[in-house]
Amino acid sequence: MDREALEEKETVRMEAFSDGVFAFAITLLALNLRDPSGSGVSLSEGLIKEWPAFFAFVTSFVTVLIMWMNHHNMFNYIRKIDRRLMLLNGILLLFVVLTVFNTSLVADHIQQADANVAATLYSGTLFFLALVWNGLWWYSTAGRRLLGRDVTEQQAKTITRQYYVAPLAYGAALLIAPFNGIASVAVILAVAGFFAITATISD
Amino acid sequence: MDREALEEKETVRMEAFSDGVFAFAITLLALNLRDPSGSGVSLSEGLIKEWPAFFAFVTSFVTVLIMWMNHHNMFNYIRKIDRRLMLLNGILLLFVVLTVFNTSLVADHIQQADANVAATLYSGTLFFLALVWNGLWWYSTAGRRLLGRDVTEQQAKTITRQYYVAPLAYGAALLIAPFNGIASVAVILAVAGFFAITATISD
Amino acid sequence: MDREALEEKETVRMEAFSDGVFAFAITLLALNLRDPSGSGVSLSEGLIKEWPAFFAFVTSFVTVLIMWMNHHNMFNYIRKIDRRLMLLNGILLLFVVLTVFNTSLVADHIQQADANVAATLYSGTLFFLALVWNGLWWYSTAGRRLLGRDVTEQQAKTITRQYYVAPLAYGAALLIAPFNGIASVAVILAVAGFFAITATISD
Amino acid sequence: MDREALEEKETVRMEAFSDGVFAFAITLLALNLRDPSGSGVSLSEGLIKEWPAFFAFVTSFVTVLIMWMNHHNMFNYIRKIDRRLMLLNGILLLFVVLTVFNTSLVADHIQQADANVAATLYSGTLFFLALVWNGLWWYSTAGRRLLGRDVTEQQAKTITRQYYVAPLAYGAALLIAPFNGIASVAVILAVAGFFAITATISD
Numbered sequence: 001m002d003r004e005a006l007e008e009k010e011t012v013r014m015e016a017f018s019d020g021v022f023a024f025a026i027t028l029l030a031l032n033l034r035d036p037s038g039s040g041v042s043l044s045e046g047l048i049k050e051w052p053a054f055f056a057f058v059t060s061f062v063t064v065l066i067m068w069m070n071h072h073n074m075f076n077y078i079r080k081i082d083r084r085l086m087l088l089n090g091i092l093l094l095f096v097v098l099t100v101f102n103t104s105l106v107a108d109h110i111q112q113a114d115a116n117v118a119a120t121l122y123s124g125t126l127f128f129l130a131l132v133w134n135g136l137w138w139y140s141t142a143g144r145r146l147l148g149r150d151v152t153e154q155q156a157k158t159i160t161r162q163y164y165v166a167p168l169a170y171g172a173a174l175l176i177a178p179f180n181g182i183a184s185v186a187v188i189l190a191v192a193g194f195f196a197i198t199a200t201i202s203d
Numbered sequence: 204m205d206r207e208a209l210e211e212k213e214t215v216r217m218e219a220f221s222d223g224v225f226a227f228a229i230t231l232l233a234l235n236l237r238d239p240s241g242s243g244v245s246l247s248e249g250l251i252k253e254w255p256a257f258f259a260f261v262t263s264f265v266t267v268l269i270m271w272m273n274h275h276n277m278f279n280y281i282r283k284i285d286r287r288l289m290l291l292n293g294i295l296l297l298f299v300v301l302t303v304f305n306t307s308l309v310a311d312h313i314q315q316a317d318a319n320v321a322a323t324l325y326s327g328t329l330f331f332l333a334l335v336w337n338g339l340w341w342y343s344t345a346g347r348r349l350l351g352r353d354v355t356e357q358q359a360k361t362i363t364r365q366y367y368v369a370p371l372a373y374g375a376a377l378l379i380a381p382f383n384g385i386a387s388v389a390v391i392l393a394v395a396g397f398f399a400i401t402a403t404i405s406d
Numbered sequence: 407m408d409r410e411a412l413e414e415k416e417t418v419r420m421e422a423f424s425d426g427v428f429a430f431a432i433t434l435l436a437l438n439l440r441d442p443s444g445s446g447v448s449l450s451e452g453l454i455k456e457w458p459a460f461f462a463f464v465t466s467f468v469t470v471l472i473m474w475m476n477h478h479n480m481f482n483y484i485r486k487i488d489r490r491l492m493l494l495n496g497i498l499l500l501f502v503v504l505t506v507f508n509t510s511l512v513a514d515h516i517q518q519a520d521a522n523v524a525a526t527l528y529s530g531t532l533f534f535l536a537l538v539w540n541g542l543w544w545y546s547t548a549g550r551r552l553l554g555r556d557v558t559e560q561q562a563k564t565i566t567r568q569y570y571v572a573p574l575a576y577g578a579a580l581l582i583a584p585f586n587g588i589a590s591v592a593v594i595l596a597v598a599g600f601f602a603i604t605a606t607i608s609d
Numbered sequence: 610m611d612r613e614a615l616e617e618k619e620t621v622r623m624e625a626f627s628d629g630v631f632a633f634a635i636t637l638l639a640l641n642l643r644d645p646s647g648s649g650v651s652l653s654e655g656l657i658k659e660w661p662a663f664f665a666f667v668t669s670f671v672t673v674l675i676m677w678m679n680h681h682n683m684f685n686y687i688r689k690i691d692r693r694l695m696l697l698n699g700i701l702l703l704f705v706v707l708t709v710f711n712t713s714l715v716a717d718h719i720q721q722a723d724a725n726v727a728a729t730l731y732s733g734t735l736f737f738l739a740l741v742w743n744g745l746w747w748y749s750t751a752g753r754r755l756l757g758r759d760v761t762e763q764q765a766k767t768i769t770r771q772y773y774v775a776p777l778a779y780g781a782a783l784l785i786a787p788f789n790g791i792a793s794v795a796v797i798l799a800v801a802g803f804f805a806i807t808a809t810i811s812d
Contacts, residue, residue: 006685010681010685013624013628013681014681015216016219016625016628017628017631017632017677017681019216019219019220019223020223020628020629020631020632020633021632021635021636022220022223023220023223023224023227024223024227024430024632024633024636025636025639026224026296026300027224027227027228027231027300027303028227028231028636028639028640029300030228030231030300030301030303030304031231031234031303031640033301033304035307035308035311037311037312037317042316042317042320043308043312043317043320043321044317044320047320047324058297061297061300062293062297065290065293065296065297068220069286069289069290069293072213072216072217072220072289073286076209076213083678083682086678086681087674087678087805090671090674090678093635093674094667094670094671094674097635097636097638097639097670098639098642100636100639100640101639101642104644105644105652108644108646109646109652113651114646114651114652114653117651117652117653117656118652121656196290218419219422222419222422222423222426223426225423225426226423226426226427226430227426227430227633229427229499229503230427230430230431230434230503230506232503233431233434233503233504233506233507234434234437234506236504236507238510238511238514240514240515240520245519245520245523246511246515246520246523246524247520247523250523250527261500264500264503265496268493268496268499268500271423271496272489272492272493272496275416275419275420275423275492276489279412279416399493421622422625425622425625425626425629426629428626428629429626429629429630429633430629430633432630432702432706433629433630433633433634433637433706433709434633434637435706436634436637436706436707436709436710437637437640437709439707439710441713441714441717443717443718443723448722448723448726449714449718449723449726449727450723450726453726453730464703467703467706468699468703471696471699471702471703474626475692475695475696475699478619478622478623478626478695479692482615482619602696
């Protein structure tokens with residue numbers, strides 16, 4: 001194999017690994033939904049009372065889905081990888097995997113006294129994830145280190161600007177979380193909705 | 204990479220992600236099967252009493268399998284993707300993932316008073332899934348937006364007609380569910396069987 | 407895409423889906439291993455007492471691994487797929503997924519009175535899996551329906567003969583199971599060992 | 610397909626299967642994190658008390674990530690596979706999957722009297738994994754059996770030397786484990802950190 005084919009193969013394999021983690025994490029979210037019966041209520045009452053679990057499930061599902069879509073998009077520009085990128089990408093995936101756990105915390109606590117603790121962990125994880133994401137992009141674009149040859153300076157700059165939104169939005173959610181957990185989660189859902197809509201308009 | 208190669212790569216990656224979710228969801232169904240012993244019955248008695256879990260497992264397994272086969276088939280015609288399609292596909296996967304949870308509800312409740320609630324949720328999820336599926340196909344075919352160049356108008360129309368069956372059948376299952384949960388699940392199993400047989404005949 | 411490229415792509419996608427299920431099922435086996443402490447014994451004593459769980463884990467892991475290797479090998483000969491093959495492959499995967507559940511039954515019951523029930527289910531599933539496997543191969547080779555053009559008649563016949571071994575061996579394990587559960591599981595482990603050794607010799 | 614294309618396809622499929630197991634195992638680690646509330650403490654207190662679970666999670670996540678990166682790297686040199694390699698790779702994956710279970714043991718016991726038993730199992734599994742890894746590499750390089758044609762003797766030797774580090778380091782962790790479980794886990798985390806840093810420097 002020549003050098004370019006090897007680079008291509010390596011990048012494809014890292015994308016496939018990341019896709020595996022994204023797909024698996026998004027599916028594991030379903031395990032946070034639990035049969036509510038047995039606690040002396042009927043199934044329909046129980047399911048209605050369990051709305052925070054569904055709320056957390058949908059928020060996390062859409063958030064991870066949007067992330068995957070953007071990850072996918074980012075690697076249309078990044079065409080080479082090196083071990084530092086693999087490591088940064090690994091840390092990013094660590095935060096994605098933590099989201100599965102955080103979602104269960106939010107589902108269980110959003111109606112309780114410690115809702116704010118759960119929301120702080122949830123939004124904090126997403127905030128750090130967004131920082132790592134930006135770090136990964138900066139690393140790839142600095143000196144055009146890992147960009148494809150046909151990516152223009154203009155395209156790279158546009159994306160750099162777009163990526164600023166996530167740490168700002170999740171940072172806001174993190175600031176709100178200690179005071180109002182449910183509002184913090186609502187902000188996160190709104191961010192996902194915002195990205196979904198702008199993505200489909202700017203397409 | 205030229206534009207066509209890039210489009211190809213993007214489509215392949217979205218298919219791979221979807222395949223991951225289908226494969227995980229179908230495997231996670233196994234976690235709904237539980238060791239029946241410990242409740243004072245022998246293992247063989249317990250397993251026989253647990254037939255609803257196996258019934259729900261097989262119904263969901265075959266349903267998700269057929270969906271995967273049709274998803275696979277659909278992307279022989281859809282050769283490009285855009286972000287709106289990715290989003291529609293993501294919503295479709297959300298309903299696939301929900302099926303794992305719904306299967307556990309059906310397994311636990313099909314012999315109880317609230318069997319109909321479980322069956323309504325189960326068939327309702329499949330009904331909405333079928334609507335999203337049709338929406339995804341309409342979006343791709345409208346003005347031949349995302350179809351491959353060699354797909355004929357006739358082929359596209361045949362598929363459009365085939366896809367009408369699912370929302371009708373799952374809609375029927377949804378209408379039956381509040382009155383007779385077990386009949387509703389039987390309809391869903393029959394739909395899967397029907398698709399499996401017609402698929403293999405029309406091949 | 408021309409017809410051959412499309413066939414190739416379809417086959418690759420079905421292999422990828424199957425690999426996902428194999429890989430996921432093999433990893434889920436780890437969830438059958440449980441922390442033995444809390445039942446009043448020390449961790450080391452508990453782990454030693456839990457040997458049936460490790461025994462079942464290793465047996466299933468090696469069995470699924472060998473199956474995956476053979477599946478992998480089979481699709482060096484099968485180069486096209488149709489919907490009947492996809493369905494047969496799906497049923498095969500259903501039995502693979504059931505193995506995860508059966509392994510937990512064997513782990514929990516192999517030292518108890520109903521060890522034979524667990525072993526019967528375990529070996530019975532593998533027996534039917536082996537039958538479906540042979541059916542899949544027969545279907546693909548009949549009239550060379552789905553074989554690659556460069557596969558010789560001789561190669562196909564050799565494989566047909568090799569595949570007879572599995573239903574015979576698992577059939578034997580199934581016959582033994584009602585009388586001696588642990589011997590039945592030992593036969594299954596021996597079969598995996600046999601395939602592993604012959605595979606590496608005949609390579 | 611010609612012989613080389615077939616070899617390529619086989620290698621790619623084995624890498625994909627391995628990637629699947631790595632990705633699932635790394636994501637399943639999240640299931641070891643549990644909601645600490647309910648035991649009469651607040652969520653924030655509970656999460657702080659649960660630090661061993663996070664410590665074990667991060668250690669295992671980084672360890673499996675580094676392994677995956679090295680596995681990925683190794684298969685830039687190994688370009689062919691045979692069934693003996695597939696089997697060795699399968700045993701390697703068995704130890705990767707066991708890491709999920711071992712992580713839960715470490716998380717639950719690191720603060721208890723039997724921390725050393727958990728740490729011994731954890732480091733012992735990694736030690737054997739490292740041995741199998743070296744065996745796999747020796748097998749592939751012996752007589753250049755499975756190496757790519759363009760891999761130089763010098764490159765192969767450098768890697769052989771690099772791979773010695775893992776069994777030595779995990780062997781040390783194994784020797785420490787019976788006396789000081791937490792120090793043993795710290796060594797394992799340090800090894801992962803060391804590989805991460807050297808990998809990114811030597812890049």
